[in-house]
């Protein structure tokens with residue numbers, strides 16, 4: 001029949017890494033709700049539930065049109081009983097009672113505010129909440145001991161919660177690019193994370209740096225950080241050195257999703273003049289200092305990879321987080337391989353598989369190549 005498209009079930013492959021997920025989303029109302037429940041689960045240390053909601057949301061994001069009837073969802077993967085109940089509620093009543101009550105709950109609101117501080121994770125936030133701390137003022141008044149990251153996070157809270165624009169990301173790319181060139185002229189730098197996927201805003205700016213000659217990347221990060229610090233460009237930085245050892249992730253020891261590259265988590269001081277569009281922070285009467293300031297704080301992640309691991313690092317740091325997770329699940333469950341941001345290991349053959357581009361990695365995994373802009377699962 002020609003006119004039964006509304007009841008023809010959609011068809012979607014079950015792993016997000018088998019799908020093309022652009023930024024276009026015909027089901028934002030549904031996916032926002034499921035993402036909120038995912039976030040709540042993650043903040044409550046229920047990662048399994050979190051992933052289940054993320055997978056369900058990603059399936060709806062991949063649909064070519066808006067869902068209007070439950071019957072359209074027949075046969076779709078990753079839609080569990082709980083997610084289906086939420087979707088049904090929204091389709092029938094315009095909203096999900098569970099989502100609405102979560103959104104309004106004091107605990108969720110407090111967890112959001114407190115984990116919104118750079119350096120504060122869900123465990124710390126949970127402890128504070130149990131001690132009666134629900135907001136920034138109560139935290140400041142509590143006399144809690146904060147580490148260096150948390151102090152910086154609290155100090156720059158308003159700036160950091162403000163989304164980073166593409167113009168700001170490009171300005172920072174220019175600055176970091178000049179810094180890298182001056183400490184190591186041959187080194188290369190790539191913008192990764194959400195901006196590489198074509199997003200127009202982000203919560204931070206992610207960079208991957210490498211050197212065409214294996215080994216010449218060693219020592220680059222400290223020089224780069226010193227250079228940036230000498231120019232007064234860093235409000236905070238913490239560098240962690242490379243601790244990757246090939247062979248440490250063999251059979252039965254799947255690579256963890258935390259990688260071991262030398263990295264620097266930082267807060268940049270971005271001057272208004274550097275974006276050419278002025279500071280992006282809100283200039284409200286409540287924060288006159290923001291109006292007078294000629295700079296804003298921006299979260300920046302820097303990662304250095306040896307060229308031999310660059311393709312894996314690029315794939316691993318481009319995201320989205322769910323896309324990465326699904327790639328590793330596909331590798332393990334469907335191919336008997338272990339994928340990390342460092343390497344691909346064939347568990348049956350007991351050997352590493354080299355690759356020098358993302359295209360080669362997808363090919364080794366038996367997947368169609370998905371370009372960065374279609375990894376927005």
Ligand code: 8DG
Nearest residue numbers: 193194202203204258259316317318319320321341
């Ligand atoms: P956003 O900043 O625009 O909000 O989104 P994003 O760029 O997609 O998220 P992100 O939190 O900046 O993470 C970017 C990618 O970096 C994502 O795919 C996950 C990856 N990533 C981390 N930490 C780590 C880590 O420790 N190891 C590896 N391999 N990847 C990581 O954020």
Ligand code: MN
Nearest residue numbers: 193194204206
């Ligand atoms: Mn990012």
Ligand code: MN
Nearest residue numbers: 193204206301
């Ligand atoms: Mn990041």
